Amino acid sequence: MGRKRGGNAESKLCWHCGGRGHDQSQCTAILSGDARHCFLCRSLDHMSTECPLRSNEPKQKDPPWVKELRQVGQVENASSRLSVVITTSPVPSHPATMMLEAVIASFQRVKGLAQCPLIIVCDGFKVFKKTTWKAGKVTDEKAANYEEYKSNLKKLQDDGRLPAGSKLVILEGHNGQAMAVKAGLKEVDTPLVCIHQHDLEFTFDFGLDTVLDLLEDGSPVKYVGMPLLVNLHYEGIAFQHHGVRVKPELHEGLSLMPIIFWYDSTHITSVRHYESLVFGPDESYAPGNFVEETFGVRQRNDIMANGMSAHPKYGTYHYISHSVDGSRRPLIMHLNGVRFLTPEQRLALGFPPDPPVEFYPSRTMTSRRQRKALRIGSARVGSSGVALAFGRA
Structure with a gap:
């Protein structure tokens, strides 16, 4: 009834x-x-x-939700101009700290970068039955691994395996990349900041002091990004996908490419530029937001609608670095955190061992034709599986 x-x-x-x-x-x-x-x-x-x-009634705090701030020792011979903020979050390789340690070790390739104060921001998570890494959703098992990872980072602090004076900013709950950067900026005492992610390696020296001089002298350049392999020839991306024409410019002897998008990938800018523009009074973010998927899209739409006359407000550029043969080269390489595994983890899962670096095309080649040829050649390797190892992780 x-x-x-x-x-x-x-x-x-x-x-x-x-x-x-x-x-x-x-x-x-x-x-x-x-x-x-x-x-x-x-x-x-x-x-x-x-x-x-x-x-x-207790008032609900606004994100970012900081649970713990931890610092061991003091920064030695610290740069007075630049700090580095690394954002980290749950990935499959946790609780191992291998990936982050490799990223920090790559700072030695850039003269002066290893002497900069380091702030590591550990975002939180939400527990779900199924893991979605980018959304900060993890299972109980992955949540436990991440908690152990954060404990391991504290051990690295205590054992002196992180740079002296490094800060850990541990967030509670899932804040997202934008809020993690905002939390990190609160701990920066220098005028300039390098925003970096936990799965990006520096590859070559690029004259850091010259970049800092340029950002400090009041030039139209307000943001210097380090190109990845995928956006190495940005002028093609800007025109083909967005109908905007850009070309390299020379600023204080540096070859720079104007970009119409605020990439979350590695970039150097001023704390003031972030606070007045990205996190300015006209911008708002919800937990889980990325800067490039919110502010970055608004910037791109603004320039597409109004032309490059709108670009000076943002002042975003990519650094153009050249190899000895004159070809462009990426200054950072993606370790792909959601696929990265330690050798021990790969062995436990039955994956083949890591291949030699020459078989890892995204780290060694800048030509799409070269990468395609390598993939074809790899398919002919047969049962060894060495050339395909990274693709299976």
Whole structure:
């Protein structure tokens, strides 16, 4: 027998006056215009927004939600101009710290970068039945691995295996990349900052001091990004996908490419530029947001609509680095955190051992034709599986 719509009249409860036998659509207080009722204390003298009881309720803090700030020792011979903020979050290789240690070790390839104060921001997570790494959703098992990873980072601090004076900013709950960067900026004491991710390696020296001089001298350059392999020839991306023409420019002897998008990938800018523009009064972010997927899209739309005359507001450029043969080369390489595994983890899962670096095309080749040829050659390797090892992780 079907259930009657609306149920027993006597069971109706009015959320407005608290009376039974009618609902809010039939409430005489509302119909008469005397609609002042507080559902917190039941008073007819005020609304719930004015209730004294609300002052006793704990206020919800805005993200980022910082759980712990930890620093061991003091920075030695620290740069007074630049700090580095690395954002990290759950990935399959945790609880191992191998990937992050490799990233920090690559700082030695850039003169002066290893002497910069280091802030590592550990975002939180949400527990789900299925893991979605980018959304910060992990299973109970992956959550436990990440908690152990953060403990291992503290051990690296204590054992002096992280640069002296490095800060750990541990966030509670899933904040997202944008809020993680915002939390890291609060710990920066230098005017300039390098925003970096936990799965990007520096590959070559590029004259860091010259970049810092340029950013400090009031030039139109406000953001210097380090290109990856995928955006090495950005002028093609800008025109083919967005209809905007850009070409290399020379600034204080540096060859730079104007870009119309704020990449989250490695870049150097000023703390003031972040605070006044990216996190300025006209910008808002929800937990889980990425800067490039929100602010970056708004920047691109602005320039597509108004042309490059809108670009100076953002001042975003990519550094153009050249090999000895004159070809462009990427300054950072992607370790792909959601696929990265330690050798021990690969062995446990039955994957082949890591191949020699020459079989890893995304780290060694800049030509799409070369990479395609390598993949074809790899398929001919047959049962050894060495050339395909990274693709299976």
